[in-house]
Amino acid sequence: MNRFTFVDCTTVAEALDHLKQGSVAKAGGIDLLDLMKDGIVSPSMLVNIRRVKELHGIETSEQGLSLGPLTTLSELAAHPVIQKTYTALSDAASHAATPQIRNMATVGGNLMQRQRCWYFRSSEYNCLRKGGSECFAQKGENQYHAIMGNEICAMVHPSSTAVPLMAFGAQVELTSKKGKRTVPLNEFYIRPDESLLDETVVKSDELITRILVPAPAAGTRSAYQKYGEKESFDWPLADAGVVLVMDGNTCRSASIVMGVAAPTPLHAKAAEVVLAGKTIDEATARAAGKAAVDSATPLEQNGYKVQLFHTVVYRTILLASGQLKRDPSAVGGMA
Numbered sequence: 537m538n539r540f541t542f543v544d545c546t547t548v549a550e551a552l553d554h555l556k557q558g559s560v561a562k563a564g565g566i567d568l569l570d571l572m573k574d575g576i577v578s579p580s581m582l583v584n585i586r587r588v589k590e591l592h593g594i595e596t597s598e599q600g601l602s603l604g605p606l607t608t609l610s611e612l613a614a615h616p617v618i619q620k621t622y623t624a625l626s627d628a629a630s631h632a633a634t635p636q637i638r639n640m641a642t643v644g645g646n647l648m649q650r651q652r653c654w655y656f657r658s659s660e661y662n663c664l665r666k667g668g669s670e671c672f673a674q675k676g677e678n679q680y681h682a683i684m685g686n687e688i689c690a691m692v693h694p695s696s697t698a699v700p701l702m703a704f705g706a707q708v709e710l711t712s713k714k715g716k717r718t719v720p721l722n723e724f725y726i727r728p729d730e731s732l733l734d735e736t737v738v739k740s741d742e743l744i745t746r747i748l749v750p751a752p753a754a755g756t757r758s759a760y761q762k763y764g765e766k767e768s769f770d771w772p773l774a775d776a777g778v779v780l781v782m783d784g785n786t787c788r789s790a791s792i793v794m795g796v797a798a799p800t801p802l803h804a805k806a807a808e809v810v811l812a813g814k815t816i817d818e819a820t821a822r823a824a825g826k827a828a829v830d831s832a833t834p835l836e837q838n839g840y841k842v843q844l845f846h847t848v849v850y851r852t853i854l855l856a857s858g859q860l861k862r863d864p865s866a867v868g869g870m871a
């Protein structure tokens with residue numbers, strides 16, 4: 537690990553004074569310190585924002601939810617309004633990582649964690665994302681990699697909270713010394729065909745200062761599920777967040793997002809079209825699951841993820857609509 541300066545801040549203004557090229561914000565430190573220990577990032581300064589009071593806290597109102605980016609995943613999971621009204625978000629937060637990590641990991645850091653790919657995270661491979669000329673996953677070990685949008689780089693974005701937040705239409709408030717701007721989470725992540733060196737729109741002098749989730753329309757029901765190799769201590773192999781606006785058993789509109797399918801979280805637009813205006817039952821849910829993966833382009837070793845996504849999407853639709861109890865084979869999920 538490189539030598540670096542550590543600055544402890546107590547206000548946003550103080551943190552922004554230190555954020556410039558070469559320095560980086562540290563929240564829980566879970567992903568950042570792993571990347572530093574592995575020699576993937578080498579900041580000259582860590583700007584510790586953990587003690588900045590204004591970046592903590594969950595506010596609920598008629599307009600929706602306003603989350604401080606330092607809200608931990610445990611706090612998200614345990615909040616009664618989030619459990620009731622934004623169920624998919626509490627589902628995602630409560631099944632990520634491990635209880636110990638959830639106590640440290642913040643929602644801002646969770647959205648900003650770097651992609652998962654063992655070639656990217658190994659200092660021995662100078663892949664496209666590090667300025668190299670090759671995506672080693674294309675012809676290498678690619679069983680955990682992307683099944684969509686994978687032509688240039690096959691990393692997957694692993695944030696579990698991004699999946700329901702995007703499905704709920706969340707926005708991210710970014711603050712720099714020049715002022716504030718608000719970006720829909722839909723436009724927050726940058727695809728490899730747009731840039732290989734930037735993964736989000738956040739600039740080096742900006743902080744996430746709030747995550748805003750609009751109040752769901754009347755009749756909204758939601759769910760999130762994650763399938764993986766392990767019950768705990770691991771990222772998903774496939775996950776889905778589903779937000780349905782229901783009128784009785786008829787779906788007025790659906791918002792479905794898949795995580796770890798592509799280098800960025802992905803709206804399953806074809807699946808949303810299948811559900812709109814339909815009665816939700818096993819057949820429509822399965823048809824939507826199939827539509828979600830129709831455009832998949834699996835690599836040599838990850839064809840199994842196509843079926844996994846079909847299944848996680850249709851079962852999460854049934855769970856959201858109240859027709860299925862939590863799938864016992866989903867991570868963390870006995871019925």
Ligand SMILES: Cc1cc2nc3c(=O)[nH]c(=O)nc-3n(C[C@H](O)[C@H](O)[C@H](O)COP(=O)(O)OP(=O)(O)OC[C@H]3O[C@@H](n4cnc5c(N)ncnc54)[C@H](O)[C@@H]3O)c2cc1C
Nearest residue numbers: 563564565566567568632633641642644645646648696744
């Ligand atoms: C074994 C294991 C299993 C895991 N499983 C899962 C899982 O299932 N699902 C999942 O989603 N995650 C999982 N994780 C990842 C973990 O949840 C993330 O590493 C964690 O949420 C990152 O949050 P943090 O607060 O520690 O961020 P940090 O490590 O402090 O920061 C991460 C990045 O975010 C930036 N950042 C942080 N806060 C701000 C801010 N306010 N404004 C601008 N930039 C900011 C930092 O500069 C850094 O680049 C797992 C991790 C481990 C070790």
